[in-house]
Amino acid sequence: MKLLDLQGHASPEDSKTHIRIPFELDEGCGKLNLRLQYAPKTLENREKAIQLLKNSYDLYILPENREYAMENADRHLPLKNLMTLSLDDTRGYRGACHRQDELQELFVSEREASPGLTAGELVPGSWSVTLSLHCIVTDTCDYHLQIWTTEEDAI
């Protein structure tokens, strides 16, 4: 059963923010499925990427090492958008999937769960997904979150 189908857009100003997305889980659910996809993943505009890196080198690297850092900026390219997902059930935290994949197909059930999430009883009630926008480097980044339930053995 479909519980949520949410599309949204993020921009660089949304970096360093969380989006909390509540949803209701009904009685008798065997498996909760989540699918998060966002695009684009990388910033392809090299000139812009170099400028962003220069700003961060000014902030994070000692003055005497900045020139060397700029000469070796390629080691930090391409710059990537990073959006991660964490899950809370009615009782509390069910884990997070902190990785770079721009498509994450996840599930939790009583006996099993995707890496990062915790298997256990699917208690009906108010749940939530939190999208953590660690860094958005492209002008806009589209995201799509889908949540649905199935029988435990089904996909």
Add this chain to the structure above:
Amino acid sequence: MKWLACELHTHTLHSDGSQTLEELAAGAANLGFDAIALTDHNTMSGLIGKEEIERIYGLLIIPGMEWTTFYGHMVTIGLSAFADWRQVDRDRIDVGIESVHRLGGIAGLAHPFRIGSPACTGCFWEYEIGNWSAVDYIEVWSGTFPSIQTNNRRAFDLWTDKLNEGYRIAATSGRDWHAQGETDEPISVTYLGIEDDAVAENGDEAALSIHEETLIQALREGRASVTIGPLLTLKLNADDVDYPIGSTVPSVVERPEVAAQPILVNLTLDFSVRVGLWALPKQICRLKLCSNLGEELSLEVPSSSDGQMMQFEVQLTQSAPDIPRRWIRSELWGTVQGAYVRVAFTNAIYFEEGGYPR
């Protein structure tokens, strides 16, 4: 004191690592570690099956989690439950550290000077810490061959500054280990000191007989020594009492006859640890005593290739009356892969305010 070889910063595929807990444990056991902390990003789900893996590899696995946030990465270990990383603003990390402590855990700054966003999101420490006394440790060495990296030198300097200001904070290394794979770079080890009576005789599985809380307590008290080679330890003896790393020498301002006795410094370099798993080129190294008064002593010592134990005993000089000695640590310097670097350093021994000797 028994010193356990620990790796305190690791990841699995439960976050962005590309290894299972079993692959990580197998790799750590092969590298001679007695214990690891699993510190996946924002999840503790990777600990499933921990007890069986501990038994198979004779390796203690301490629960932990790296708070991977927008303003810094904070390693937490020894917690009984999850502490929420999402509610903490830039000026409220003290509340976050408190929540870790409430759950029995300890918290440390992970790689505080690694470049931040967008190259490495949130990697640079930007939290404003209100109460530095609450910080349990600083990961001053991150990655492989850590002592050569500028960002680690900045972290080491931050630690020294905080010791000078009077805070008692431990220092550790953490590989930030994400994948198995060979490396030619030296691997650092954080040795945690366990009192002899906390070790039950249990043959090769000695580490497993130690309760994880004992290990956490060792780090909480700063009983740690960090190295890419031999194990360096330090002990003071004042008025016939031994003071190991992490302890505090009491003030004797009320007892001038005791203050007149010199403090003895015992230094040990153990080249027999993790035999065959590290190498130091044959050379004359420098063994130093450093404190808030600066470099107090520098000895020439030969490196040993036959796994011997070297001991040195010196007397601590009296500090000037107007500048009390607040802390002291030992460091070993030498040439590794062509660079003159810190090879090892101990955590500090502290002196109670009021001064000893005056």
